[in-house]
Structures are given as C-alpha cells and as structure tokens.
Amino acid sequence: xxxxxxxxxxxxxxxxxxxxxxxxxxxxxxxxxxxxxxxxxxxxxxxxxxxxxxxxxxxxxxxxxxxxxxxxxxxxxxxxxxxxxxxxxxxxxxxxxxxxxxxxxxxxxxxxxxxxxxxxxxxxxxxxxxxxxxxxxxxxxxxxxxxxxxxxxxxxxxxxxxxxxxxxxxxxxxxxxxxxxxxxxxxxxxxxxxxxxxxxxxxxxxxxxxxxxxxxxxxxxxxxxxxxxxxxxxxxxxxxxxxxxxxxxxxxxxxxxxxxxxxxxxxxxxxxxxxxxxxx
Amino acid sequence: xxxxxxxxxxxxxxxxxxxxxxxxxxxxxxxxxxxxxxxxxxxxxxxxxxxxxxxxxxxxxxxxxxxxxxxxxxxxxxxxxxxxxxxxxxxxxxxxxxxxxxxxxxxxxxxxxxxxxxxxxxxxxxxxxxxxxxxxxxxxxxxxxxxxxxxxxxxxxxxxxxxxxxxxxxxxxxxxxxxxxxxxxxxxxxxxxxxxxxxxxxxxxxxxxxxxxxxxxxxxxxxxxxxxxxxxxxxxxxxxxxxxxxxxxxxxxxxxxxxxxxxxxxxxxxxxxxxxxxxx
Numbered sequence: 112x113x114x115x116x117x118x119x120x121x122x123x124x125x126x127x128x129x130x131x132x133x134x135x136x137x138x139x140x141x142x143x144x145x146x147x148x149x150x151x152x153x154x155x156x157x158x159x160x161x162x163x164x165x166x167x168x169x170x171x172x173x174x175x176x177x178x179x180x181x182x183x184x185x186x187x188x189x190x191x192x193x194x195x196x197x198x199x200x201x202x203x204x205x206x207x208x209x210x211x212x213x214x215x216x217x218x219x220x221x222x223x224x225x226x227x228x229x230x231x232x233x234x235x236x237x238x239x240x241x242x243x244x245x246x247x248x249x250x251x252x253x254x255x256x257x258x259x260x261x262x263x264x265x266x267x268x269x270x271x272x273x274x275x276x277x278x279x280x281x282x283x284x285x286x287x288x289x290x291x292x293x294x295x296x297x298x299x300x301x302x303x304x305x306x307x308x309x310x311x312x313x314x315x316x317x318x319x320x321x322x323x324x325x326x327x328x329x330x331x332x333x334x335x336x337x338x339x340x341x342x343x344x345x346x347x348x349x350x351x352x353x354x355x356x357x358x359x360x361x362x363x364x365x366x367x368x369x370x371x372x373x374x375x376x377x378x379x380x381x382x383x384x385x386x387x388x389x390x391x
Numbered sequence: 392x393x394x395x396x397x398x399x400x401x402x403x404x405x406x407x408x409x410x411x412x413x414x415x416x417x418x419x420x421x422x423x424x425x426x427x428x429x430x431x432x433x434x435x436x437x438x439x440x441x442x443x444x445x446x447x448x449x450x451x452x453x454x455x456x457x458x459x460x461x462x463x464x465x466x467x468x469x470x471x472x473x474x475x476x477x478x479x480x481x482x483x484x485x486x487x488x489x490x491x492x493x494x495x496x497x498x499x500x501x502x503x504x505x506x507x508x509x510x511x512x513x514x515x516x517x518x519x520x521x522x523x524x525x526x527x528x529x530x531x532x533x534x535x536x537x538x539x540x541x542x543x544x545x546x547x548x549x550x551x552x553x554x555x556x557x558x559x560x561x562x563x564x565x566x567x568x569x570x571x572x573x574x575x576x577x578x579x580x581x582x583x584x585x586x587x588x589x590x591x592x593x594x595x596x597x598x599x600x601x602x603x604x605x606x607x608x609x610x611x612x613x614x615x616x617x618x619x620x621x622x623x624x625x626x627x628x629x630x631x632x633x634x635x636x637x638x639x640x641x642x643x644x645x646x647x648x649x650x651x652x653x654x655x656x657x658x659x660x661x662x663x664x665x666x667x668x669x670x671x
Contacts (some may be wrong), residue, residue: 153417171663172613172614172641172662173613175455175503175614175616177455177458177474177482177503177504177505179474179475179482181421182476194457194498195458195459195460195498199664200613200664202457202459202501204501207515213549218474221474221482221484221503223455223457223501223503224457225457225612225613225614225662230663231640232638232639232640232641233638233640233641234639234640235638235639236637236638237604237637237638237639238571238635238636238637239635239637239669240635240636241635272425291518319586324517333452333453333480333505334452334453334455334503334505334616334618336616336660338614338615338642338643338660338662340636340638344471355518355519355520356518356519356620356655356658357516357517357518357519358512358513358514358515358516358517358620358621359512359514359515359517360511360512360514361452361512361513361620363658375636378636378643380462380616380618380660382452382453382505382618384479384480384512387517
C-alpha cells in the first residue's frame, strides 16, 4: 500500500455507529501539526464514502474546511452527517476530532462537501485557464534540496516530489520576487499516481504564497474551499498559487492544478493569516 | 427600518433555546425561491451574533454556504452552533430550516463561518486588485430598464439599484460578449448604505456570469464561499464577476466588490451548475 493510501485508511469504530477512525502518522506533520491537506483529503474521502453508501454519487465536487485547533500525530475520528442525497448533487458534513490527554476529545476541522458523479458534469470542456509556462521538472528546483533546518520539521516534503519553478523559488535564498506567486511540479514521492481523492492534499501542499512576499512566518488557514473539476491523468501535476489582496493581517491564496494533459483538475481559494513585514 | 434591515431581523423563538426566526418576505424572491444572498447574509449575521454573545469578535471574515433545498417566502429558523471562540478567530455553523406543509421542517442551507474583529486584520493595505474601468453609474444600464417578463419574477431587483456596464450587458439583447464577465454598480434602492453585513448579499446579487456565455438558464449554486476584507465606505459599490473554467455542466464564478474609495471589501467564489449551449 502506498503512503498516501495508508494515511487515508478509514476503519469503522466498534460500537460508535458510523464513526470512522484514521491513523495520522508522524510522516505527515509540518512543524508540530498534521498537514491541513491530509486532513481535508481524509474529510472529503469520508464524506464521499458516506454519500455513496447512502445511494448518491461518490465524487467530491466541492469542499470547505474550517480549522478549529491544531492537530497532532495519532488517531483521529471522523463523524459524517449526510445532509442530503440528491439525484445530481448530495451534501455532507464531517467533524474530525482527536482524543485529548484528559480523556476528552477536541475537534480539529469541520468540513462541508458537495458530492456527485463528476464525469456527468466535467465535460465537454468549454474554456479553462492555460497552464503556466515553466521549465521541465528536471530543470526545476527539488524542494528536497533546501536547507535541512527548514526541511526537517516539514516531514510531508518527504512524501512529495516537489519541483519549484526557479523563477518563483527566490524566497529560498532570501530574495522573494514580491509578485505573490509560486509555481511547481508535484507528485507523490513513492510513485503513486494522482487521483481525485488526492487533489485536496495537493491543493495545500506548496509553501505559503506569502513566502514570495517576504513574509516567512506561519500562515494559518482561516477558511479553505476547493473545487475538483476533473479526474487527473497519471503523471506530473503542475500547480500555481497566487495572491492579489494582501493586508497586514490577511491574504487570500488561490491555487490551480493542471494534470499531465494540461487539464485544470482542481482549484481552491483560502483565506489565511499573515504577518506582513513593514514596507521598506 | 430599511427593507434589508427588516429581512435581517432575527427574533428569539420562545422555548427553543438559541433558535432565531427570520421572516422572508415575498420581495426577496427570485423566481419561486428566496435569493441565496439574503439567506447567506442572514446566516452570517446569526453566526456573528452568536460568536459576539459568546465573547468573540463580531465581524464575519469568511463564510461558506451549501444549499440543500429550495427556500420559499415565509418564516425561517436559524440554529447556530458556536464551534470555537478564539482570541483572534472564532468559528460557527448555522442550519437554516423552514417549516414544511406536513408539520416538519426542511433544511435550506448549511453554513460555516469564521468570525473576528475585522479592523484588527484589515490593515494596512499592502496590495489589492484594481477596480475595473467602467462608465459612471448614470452612463450604465439600470437593470430596472430590462424587459418586464424577465424582471417581474426577480423581485429582489426592486430592492436594488443595479447599473450594468454597457460593455458587459449584451446578454440582455441576446448578444453576450462570450468573455464570461459582468460588471455593475450596485446599492440598495431605498438608500440604505452598505455595511459588512450586507456584503454577503451583494456578492450574489448580479445575474449569473453564465449569461455572458450565452447560457441563459438557471445556474444553481453548488457551493459559495465569501471573504469580507474591509468595512465598506458609504456610497456605490462596484462589482465584477468572472469565470475562467467552464464545462458543459459546471463553472466557477468569482466576484470582487470595491467600495466608493476603491477598496476591495469582499470577494467570493462559487461553484455553479450550468447548461452550456453546444459550441456553434
């Protein structure tokens, strides 16, 4: 089993109804907490599975995630409520909680999702954003080549083959472009091919776009919504994140993912906190 | 009391805990249902109010809405769950239901929201999208000048002073531009000034962007997320909606709102259903 499929495993919890349990390994942390994209992919998977079991379509079309507290390696419980099963579109909610030291539990993320049969609405293609021009993966900068003191706490980087476009990688050398854009090729390090279920993870896998504005601190996600637009083809994904509206405390980060056939397969927007350095 | 403040009134329901009731007047329908923007503004207001009562900030920063069933004029009940009250950011959820003919109730919308003190994070302004160049309101096309058979079922248009940029208003004459963009000036018809609480309504007040692509049918919202970025100044708002990724069944619609001082005060993205006409 691949690394990603392993962390996506959902096991029924005896005597706890529809509750499912996941095991969040140390390998998916960034700093002290579990990467938000892993949690979103897990939540989306649990909701799509519950809708499918209730007779609806089984593909995630849209999801929104609101982060409530910092997660940690260990078990996580997912409680899904199917709100509506429709002929075309179904809706579900999930609460992801973790047990706490005092014997209680703490909610980490609350999510909503629309689930449907994506193939019924993903074609024909009328228009889409063109993929960015960027050098081939071998001419880009592997994130694994960065300084160890930065990379070591970001264990999810070992799960990824992430190649930054050199034109947007200046932040790693202390010379961000200031444009507010990062571009990269991305795939799983162990060769697992991308699929619809992994797109919520890839939408949140790049460093924060605020790095390209010289704000090198943590950029906590306030709200994250993603749309999955097509099943990705095997091979490399290209991803671009941008921001256009930035204050001293907030910015939005938009992400688009193209597959190896140049098709837009996912897009997202998040509102994130930022501590912008004072203007020079 | 202004029309908008009247529909935003939330009354405690005796014996029903924290439940609040709103009265959705006929004047806010579009076709047979209540306008989604009114429901989102109500839900955001209820969540912000509950967080404020629980000791958190009182401004909506972000909200996501998932529509479950078609609403109708009449009473609506709002049940808020405050998920977290934080020093900086708080999170809440609301279910908006309406009583049904059989004595039960049907959920119309499920929403999540991040609530905070917006003034603490909305400045200083580092960068923002520039407002679109468009003629002054008096040189734009008032929506009220459209054909009666189109306007009559859209009763919310009587609550609005909506002036379409002539460059993007071709759809009204059967000659959409095909670019996927609508621009307009907008304000309340009765002179009420815009405020933070009305921005969720204005984010969803334009005709669907699919009209500019020649798809004149209903465009049901699948998921809608909005970010409120600053308190709007009094006066006209300018709003622009665009789409970049369109299939036969789905498109995203992005909206940005600028206030009279040219400040970006809100942005949103929704995933909507569309029935695109076959390519010519």
